[in-house]
Amino acid sequence: MNGYPTIIQGGMGAGVSNWRLAQSVSRLGQLGVVSGTALDSIFVRRLEDGDPGGHMRHGLDHFPFPGIAERIWQTYHIPGGKPDGSPYKNLPMHSKKSSREFQELGVAANFVEVFLAREGHSNPVGINYLEKLQIPHLPSIYGAMLAGVGYVLMGAGIPVRIPGVLDRFVTHESASYPLQVTGAQDGDDNTLTFVPRDLSDREFVECDLPPLTRPQFLAIIASNVLAVTMIKKANGRVDGFVVEGPTAGGHNAPPRGKLQLNDAGEPIYGERDEVNLAKILALGLPFWLAGGYGAAAELSKALAEGAAGVQVGTAFAFCAESGLRDDYKRALLAKAIAGEARVFTDPLASPTDFPFKIAQLEGSLSELEVYAARPRICDLGYLREAYRTADGSVDYRCAGEPVTIYVAKGGKLENTYGRKCLCNALVANIGYAQVRNGKHTEIGLVTTGDDLAGITRFLPANGTSYTAADVIAKLTIG
Numbered sequence: 392m393n394g395y396p397t398i399i400q401g402g403m404g405a406g407v408s409n410w411r412l413a414q415s416v417s418r419l420g421q422l423g424v425v426s427g428t429a430l431d432s433i434f435v436r437r438l439e440d441g442d443p444g445g446h447m448r449h450g451l452d453h454f455p456f457p458g459i460a461e462r463i464w465q466t467y468h469i470p471g472g473k474p475d476g477s478p479y480k481n482l483p484m485h486s487k488k489s490s491r492e493f494q495e496l497g498v499a500a501n502f503v504e505v506f507l508a509r510e511g512h513s514n515p516v517g518i519n520y521l522e523k524l525q526i527p528h529l530p531s532i533y534g535a536m537l538a539g540v541g542y543v544l545m546g547a548g549i550p551v552r553i554p555g556v557l558d559r560f561v562t563h564e565s566a567s568y569p570l571q572v573t574g575a576q577d578g579d580d581n582t583l584t585f586v587p588r589d590l591s592d593r594e595f596v597e598c599d600l601p602p603l604t605r606p607q608f609l610a611i612i613a614s615n616v617l618a619v620t621m622i623k624k625a626n627g628r629v630d631g632f633v634v635e636g637p638t639a640g641g642h643n644a645p646p647r648g649k650l651q652l653n654d655a656g657e658p659i660y661g662e663r664d665e666v667n668l669a670k671i672l673a674l675g676l677p678f679w680l681a682g683g684y685g686a687a688a689e690l691s692k693a694l695a696e697g698a699a700g701v702q703v704g705t706a707f708a709f710c711a712e713s714g715l716r717d718d719y720k721r722a723l724l725a726k727a728i729a730g731e732a733r734v735f736t737d738p739l740a741s742p743t744d745f746p747f748k749i750a751q752l753e754g755s756l757s758e759l760e761v762y763a764a765r766p767r768i769c770d771l772g773y774l775r776e777a778y779r780t781a782d783g784s785v786d787y788r789c790a791g792e793p794v795t796i797y798v799a800k801g802g803k804l805e806n807t808y809g810r811k812c813l814c815n816a817l818v819a820n821i822g823y824a825q826v827r828n829g830k831h832t833e834i835g836l837v838t839t840g841d842d843l844a845g846i847t848r849f850l851p852a853n854g855t856s857y858t859a860a861d862v863i864a865k866l867t868i869g
Contacts, residue, residue, distance in 0.1 A: 683842055732751075769814075
């Protein structure tokens with residue numbers, strides 16, 4: 392791949408943008424991107440399912456620390472897979488004091504995902520992280536860089552400290568990242584630190600590993616102000632931007648100003664939320680447009696406005712190579728074909744307070760009665776909020792956990808209304824739903840952009856499924 396990619400495949404959900412999808416897209420000369428969200432849990436559940444195809448073992452065989460790889464394999468792999476009806480082992484939830492073994496798992500999981508995505512071609516692969524999920528950042532990024540990741544993309548926050556982390560990891564130096572703690576006071580030490588040399592199962596000396604290649608860093612933004620902030624305040628080089636509008640799937644930036652809802656209960660976006668592309672262009676960095684750009688005409692329009700290309704998520708989420716469950720793909724493709732596809736921008740679902748796009752699908756948590764029947768359980772904890780306790784220590788709470796527990800931790804009761812457990816739901820979306828008491832299985836909640844109805848444009852004549860190659864061919868036609 393020479394120069395910049397024209398199409399960036401979105402880093403979607405937890406495991407929807409998996410290594411198979413990213414590999415397929417990068418093989419075709421565009422930028423395939425894996426999702427870095429919850430990769431440690433997904434990796435472990437693949438091992439507990441017996442590692443079908445042996446892909447995780449293959450990746451671990453190339454991990455530069457064989458002792459760590461073997462410990463992980465012996466700890467989590469279940470030959471032949473766990474028995475039907477038995478639960479997955481839940482990992483410890485991330486915390487400021489995560490153990491060395493837990494950090495090792497994060498490094499290895501990110502390494503394996505990127506390594507597999509890069510196999511069989513020489514084009515770059517990217518990885519996408521959410522700034523809101525701060526605690527796993529350092530070991531995750533280091534693992535991705537060990538595997539030669541070409542791009543790191545990050546949104547859902549203001550990631551001004553990530554460029555400096557990339558610079559430090561090139562030479563395997565320790566890196567730090569500030570943990571946002573609600574109620575923090577001056578003098579509190581809320582710094583997350585990761586020391587690569589502590590990982591090795593043998594003495595880590597300079598000659599053990601050569602310097603790594605620094606990946607390109609793309610900040611995902613929704614405003615001109617944020618673009619300027621990244622350039623002025625980042626502690627290292629920002630290489631470009633993904634400019635994402637409110638029609639994109641997943642988390643959307645909240646509307647600027649006072650939140651107002653339309654008759655359907657969705658946030659209303661106005662002129663203040665529109666990005667001035669002329670000002671973005673004047674910053675002198677490449678940018679890609681995202682949210683509603685999954686068509687050839689939209690790509691042409693983006694290029695005419697000075698963009699390097701577009702980021703496309705929804706179209707790739709429903710192609711054959713994505714990690715989304717096949718039954719969910721079939722059901723939502725059928726809805727799109729029938730003209731019945733609906734997407735709701737839910738202002739309450741996410742514990743992050745960011746609006747969250749939800750595809751309306753029978754039997755999923757998008758149905759109020761299905762959501763109401765689910766016990767409030769928080770046992771993955773990726774979206775937990777760190778807060779300062781009365782004694783000055785750091786604890787964690789989630790507006791999707793049991794209400795009494797959340798309120799006892801100082802959370803406001805009104806913050807719990809309508810909140811959904813996105814962590815368990817997103818992992819269920821890709822076929823790793825937790826089983827409880829031998830009978831209760833977690834249920835998915837599919838997120839997609841507003842262009843869900845338009846995915847039929849990628850279907851071959853009389854076809855009911857399509858591939859990543861079909862998407863790229865239709866986007867680049869003409």
